[in-house]
Amino acid sequence: MTTAASFHIGYTQYLGADGVAVQPFPAFARDPAALLPLYRAMVLTRAFDTKAVALQRTGKLGTFASSVGQEAIGVGVASAMQADDVLFPSYRDHAAQLLRGVTMTESLLYWGGDERGSDFAVPRLDFPNCVPIGTQVCHAAGAAYAFKLRGEPRVAVAIFGDGGTSKGDFYEAMNMAGVWQAPLVLVINNNQWAISVPRSMQSAAQTLAQKAVAAGIDGLQVDGNDVIAMHQVMHAALAKARRGDGPTLIEALSYRLGDHTTADDATRYREPELIRKQWEYEPLLRLRTYLMRMNVLDKAQDEALGKACHAQVEQAVEAYLAVAPPEPSAMFDHLYETLPHALRDQLASVERFAPVAANRRENGHG
Numbered sequence: 001m002t003t004a005a006s007f008h009i010g011y012t013q014y015l016g017a018d019g020v021a022v023q024p025f026p027a028f029a030r031d032p033a034a035l036l037p038l039y040r041a042m043v044l045t046r047a048f049d050t051k052a053v054a055l056q057r058t059g060k061l062g063t064f065a066s067s068v069g070q071e072a073i074g075v076g077v078a079s080a081m082q083a084d085d086v087l088f089p090s091y092r093d094h095a096a097q098l099l100r101g102v103t104m105t106e107s108l109l110y111w112g113g114d115e116r117g118s119d120f121a122v123p124r125l126d127f128p129n130c131v132p133i134g135t136q137v138c139h140a141a142g143a144a145y146a147f148k149l150r151g152e153p154r155v156a157v158a159i160f161g162d163g164g165t166s167k168g169d170f171y172e173a174m175n176m177a178g179v180w181q182a183p184l185v186l187v188i189n190n191n192q193w194a195i196s197v198p199r200s201m202q203s204a205a206q207t208l209a210q211k212a213v214a215a216g217i218d219g220l221q222v223d224g225n226d227v228i229a230m231h232q233v234m235h236a237a238l239a240k241a242r243r244g245d246g247p248t249l250i251e252a253l254s255y256r257l258g259d260h261t262t263a264d265d266a267t268r269y270r271e272p273e274l275i276r277k278q279w280e281y282e283p284l285l286r287l288r289t290y291l292m293r294m295n296v297l298d299k300a301q302d303e304a305l306g307k308a309c310h311a312q313v314e315q316a317v318e319a320y321l322a323v324a325p326p327e328p329s330a331m332f333d334h335l336y337e338t339l340p341h342a343l344r345d346q347l348a349s350v351e352r353f354a355p356v357a358a359n360r361r362e363n364g365h366g
Contacts, residue, residue, distance in 0.1 A: 076230020
């Protein structure tokens with residue numbers, strides 16, 4: 001028997017968990033001071049994340065999906081993208097969204113149930129959070145094909161979890177993107193858990209990156225807790241797509257340190273000791289250790305940065321809480337160009353009873 005085909009999955013890491021370089025850094029990272037903006041972006045994301053969870057616990061926000069421990073993935077992805085590229089995020093990708101210009105107030109409005117939070121002022125063409133698992137990969141593939149047909153040097157980028165790679169949407173979109181050689185980069189946030197289902201029970205594949213082989217595109221693995229590696233791998237994949245050399249699938253290895261969402265209790269299916277061990281690999285600690293060793297960051301500067309990020313978050317929260325809620329009828333405004341008859345009666349009911357409900361609330365009757 002002869003070999004019909006073979007494949008190789010490369011793994012990229014520059015900064016080890018102890019904050020020590022494991023190989024020479026790429027050009028952009030050779031000046032340690034150049035890494036400070038990436039560190040700040042991760043610190044700000046962590047501060048925002050912590051506050052959002054607190055807001056949910058006090059009834060001021062809806063269900064929220066924390067990105068704690070996974071900040072390097074979003075920051076690495078977004079820092080390598082061009083402004084006119086298009087991001088197709090999942091519900092855990094505020095690190096990337098914030099760096100691309102989505103405001104924290106907009107994000108809070110979305111998580112507070114106000115769809116005006118998806119009307120981004122800056123990245124106007126970026127897609128809103130995708131809650132259905134993996135469906136945004138199809139949207140991204142379609143957009144990428146449109147970029148190719150128009151001759152535009154733009155790239156569509158989709159981020160999704162390890163669980164998303166078990167969905168038909170993922171396979172179908174990746175397959176067609178490979179056929180079309182579309183300018184698409186797919187990023188798997190492999191945080192090892194699809195809610196309560198561990199990676200080992202999701203797929204028998206040795207890596208998730210090798211799923212790219214079936215679509216005839218490049219697949220690779222990267223240390224998702226190493227923001228240097230994330231940026232560099234993403235930069236190369238984007239450049240490849242822009243050259244017309246087709247899609248790339250990137251499996252970013254990380255770990256979900258928190259609950260799946262604030263509606264989950266991960267203590268029901270994970271051992272505390274396992275989580276404690278994983279905190280040793282988290283991305284902020286890793287980069288902070290390196291920056292302090294390189295004498296471009298000290299304890300006082302780090303504390304000042306943390307306070308500045310906290311103040312920025314608090315300002316965004318104040319703006320969010322000051323926004324008057326939309327009228328109940330707003331839920332009908334953007335569904336259809338012409339509202340179907342079946343929904344017109346519902347709209348009429350809302351408009352009829354909404355003033356009564358508002359009046360009861362104003363008079364303290366619930």
